[in-house]
Amino acid sequence: MIMPEERIIVPKPDRRKKIATIITVIVIIVGSGIIAHFNIIDVFRNLSKGVSILKRMFWPPDFTYIPNIVKPMLETIRMAIVGTCVGAIIALPIAVLAANNFIKTKWLHVPLRFILNIFRTIPALVLASLFVAVFGTGAFSGVVALSVFTFGLVSKLTYESIEAIDYGQVEALISLGANKLNILRYAIMPQILPQYLSYTLYGFEVNVRAAAVLGYVGAGGIGQLFEFNLAWRKFGKIGMIIIFSFCVVMIIDLVSSSIRKRLV
C-alpha cells in the first residue's frame, strides 16, 4: 500500500528584517542628500552645461596636444616607480618584524601593527597634501607620499602572508641550527617572495592612478598639467589628458596584473 506523501510545511522566511534594511538604506540616502543640499532640479538645470563641456572636452579630440602630455605622464610613471620601490623595500623588513611567527615577543609586533594599520587608512592624496606642506610643491613630495602609501599597503599584506606560511619549514630550519637571519632567508623568503612581488606590483598599479591626481595638490606629475588647463578652462586639452592617462593606466594595469597572475 502506498502511503500518501506527508505535506511538509516550512514557515515563511521572516521578511521584516529585509524590509527594515531597505527602509534604513533609503532613509540614509535621502537624509544625506538633504544634508548635503543635493537638489535633483539643479542637476537637470546644469545638465545642458555639462553636456556642452563634455563635448568640448572630447570632440573633436585634440591630438596635437599629445606631445605636451608625454613628458608629465612619464614623470608621473617615474614617480610611481620610485615611490613603489622605496615603499616596498622598507615594507619588507617591517612586515617581518610585524609578523607574530618570526619574532614572538608581543611588545614589538602589537604596537607595530597598530601603526601599520593607521598608515594604511591614510589616502595617498591626503599624504601628498601633507608632504607638499612640508617639502613644498613638486614631484619629490609626490614620491614621498607614494612611498609612504605603498609602505602601508605592502607591509600589511606581507605580514599577513608571513603569518600564513607553512611553519613546518621554519621548524625544520630551527632544528638544524639556523639563526633568525638564515630562517628568514631559507624558510620564510622563499615562501612569501611571490606574494610580496605581487603586492608590490599591485601597489604600482594603484600608485600610477594615484600619481595622476597627486599634481592636483601640487605634488608633480600629470595632475599639475590637468589643474593648469582647468584653471584656463582649456577643456579640449583636459579631454586629451584624460584619454591619454586612461590608456596608459589601462596598459599598465593589464601588463602588471598578467605578471601577477603568473607569480602566485
Place this chain on the structure above:
Amino acid sequence: MIEFKGVSKVYPNGVRALNNINLKIEEGEFVAIIGLSGAGKSTLLRLMNKLIDATEGEVFFQGESVTKARGRALINIRRQIGMIFQGFNIVKRMSVMNNVLSGRVAYNPTALTILGIFPESDKQIAYRALKKVDILEKVHNRASDLSGGQQQRVAIARALAQEPKLMLADEPVASLDPITTVQVMDYLKKINEEDGITTIANLHHVDLAWKYATRVIGVRAGEVIYDVQMKGMDKKQFYEDLEGVYGRALHSDEVLGE
C-alpha cells in the same frame, strides 16, 4: 648520546604530555618509539633538540645540557642533530640543492649563507648526501616538483648534510605509500649502519619497528612503560607486548602485513 633525567613537559594549556622521563640512548642505536596518538612521542623527540622546552628535569646530548643551552651553544648542539618530519618540511619553492645546502648554514658565517654562498667542500657534502639517498639526479629540480617519497629523501639529505651524530624522525613515513615507506626506512637504516648515526624514530606501524629498530620504547600517557632491545626478540612476544603498550589489540592499520 641522549639522556633524559626526570623530564616532564606541561604545555601552556595544562596538558601534561610527559611525566618524569628517565631515559638513556646509546650511540649507534636505532630506536623506535611506539605509542598511541597523544601518548607523547613527538614531545619526547622535540625535547631532544629543544624545539620545545622541558618544564622539569634536564635533557643531555653527549653529556651537554640541551635544556640549559642558549644561543651559540644551542646552535652547536642542533647542527649535530638532524631531524625529519612527517610533512617533509623541505622548502618547496627552493631547488633541491639549496634545500640540502641549508643543512650547512650553522657551519658557515651568516653573512655568506644569506647570500647563498657556500664553500666548495660544503657543496661536495651536499652532493654526497644526495647520492646517499639516490636522488642526485634531481639536484637542480625545484623541490615542489618531486614526489612525496623523493621529498622525504631530500629531507634526509638535508639532515645528512649536517653531518649529524643523531637523527630524529617524527613519523617519517606516515604520509607515504607502503612501497616508498620501505624505501625511506631502508635509507634510514643504511645511514644508521654505514655512518653510525644514532637514529630515533617515532613510528606508527609496529611492523616497521620490528623490522628496523634495535630497540623499542613504548610510551603511554606521558610515561615510558616499555623499553626492550630487539636482538633475539621473539616476534610473537613482541606483538603481545605492544598490545600492552597500546592497552588494546593492534589495529590493522598499525600492522603493514608482509
